[in-house]
């Protein structure tokens with residue numbers, strides 16, 4: 283197949299990955315998003331299993347970020363955005379009237395495309411979340427949360443001697459891991475990642491991918507990526523979006539080897555996108 | 556191959572001529588820009604030089620510590636500079652929180668609707684209102700309406716209104732320049748809107764906000780017309796009540812309601828008198844005013860530099 287992207291070398295078989303729990307953490311039904319009059323998502327329904335990595339793939343502008351940002355209600359900050367349908371986390375409708383977005387967002391962490399550390403020290407970057415949520419009663423407890431979060435993000439050894447330096451003075455890859463530590467520090471249940479490696483070099487990317495694989499033991503992870511290899515390497519389930527539609531979803535291995543929809547087939551072999 | 560070369564050859568020559576012409580135009584523009592900058596600078600220097608020549612001889616300790624007098628050689632600006640300082644203090648205490656608060660509200664909280672649009676247009680218009688109009692408003696509203704008297708408080712209030720649009724516009728611009736990604740980062744870990752504003756947006760916008768406040772204050776420092784309108788004195792031989800007293804509670808706000816004069820009024824008063832001596836006094840007062848303004852602006856520059864260094868994305 284000319285121009286095909288070969289992901290078979292990085293795909294891992296079911297046995298290698300281990301059993302994937304199918305208890306759905308996030309359930310969405312008929313989610314539509316409108317930006318003003320423009321419809322960006324059409325009736326997206328998907329079950330996202332807990333303690334697994336789900337990858338969203340699809341051509342640019344197909345609505346991956348839009349959908350991701352529905353899950354932590356980040357689209358609430360866009361005045362023109364309107365959403366219909368249901369999104370449930372652990373069976374609870376997060377768009378119900380009485381839901382407070384503040385604790386909700388603490389439960390659902392997010393890592394952005396471009397590393398966006400606060401203009402504060404590395405320590406403060408991680409400590410900020412626990413502090414505003416009152417997760418630590420003493421300085422020692424806070425120190426502990428900061429250290430364990432940085433360890434989980436695989437950054438501790440690199441920054442332990444310069445915790446007081448600005449987070450913005452770290453390298454791009456370190457900044458992104460700092461952002462992951464910041465998200466992890468408030469003990470979320472879900473971590474949403476929107477192209478977390480697109481601003482990073484291959485080595486930093488590999489570090490983050492390793493990290494995602496470790497984090498999956500304890501967190502439900504959803505990752506948007508443009509790299510087919512990355513989706514194949516880190517995810518257990520994959521969902522393919524096209525022009526606002528969720529075209530196909532299933533175990534990553536299946537999506538990449540035996541896609542049922544021709545659009546998926548075309549995309550993963552590099553013919554559209 | 557040769558065909559392609561033929562097609563491209565002549566076109567490239569044309570573009571080189573164009574580039575040359577563009578370069579020349581650019582150079583002319585640079586010279587023009589430089590000339591206008593220099594002219595502005597020279598005029599400023601000439602003014603300053605004039606002021607220094609006329610006034611520097613009068614600038615001594617006595618000039619700063621004497622009250623005005625009928626005799627030019629003994630007259631000083633004590634009541635004027637103390638008045639200026641106090642009025643500016645009141646202006647800052649009222650104008651800064653109001654302006655910054657309004658800026659934050661308009662930028663971060665207000666819904667985009669017709670009311671906000673009207674407010675926005677009005678803020679922009681307020682910046683263009685002549686200062687004498689503020690004086691007339693203050694005379695009617697504060698002096699006669701609220702009975703705040705021809706006092707330092709009224710003056711501070713009036714100038715606070717005057718600088719409000721400057722502070723609001725500067726605050727909004729500073730807030731707008733804070734990247735959206737920072738807000739999203741904080742929101743995404745469950746910060747409330749208030750926390751995002753207080754902990755991230757405001758610290759990042761602070762250099763710009765402070766610059767706006769200080770630019771506003773230097774403008775207020777030089778204002779004369781509205782203060783004459785509300786009835787600032789031109790000859791005043793006493794200081795306002797001291798802010799610190801020997802009796803409990805040790806602080807007093809009586810000074811707020813004392814009469815006052817300010818440096819530009821004092822200078823104007825002297826320049827309008829006949830006689831070279833008083834004109835020298837006016838120049839010296841002008842110099843002091845200029846030094847105060849420059850000092851304010853240097854504070855702004857230092858603050859901005861310091862804060863910018865701490866904040867980088």
Ligand SMILES: Nc1ncnc2c1ncn2[C@@H]1O[C@H](COP(=O)(O)OP(=O)(O)OP(=O)(O)O)[C@@H](O)[C@H]1O
Pocket residue numbers: 317320322340341342343344345346347348349360362
């Ligand atoms: N704030 C917004 N206002 C209006 N339209 C928007 C907004 N954000 C996204 N859109 C539109 O919604 C559609 C989906 O955008 P989205 O950012 O979700 O795509 P994406 O799949 O994440 O693309 P990419 O891979 O390039 O990041 C696009 O057509 C886009 O133009």
Ligand SMILES: [Mg+2]
Pocket residue numbers: 346347348476
């Ligand atoms: Mg996107």
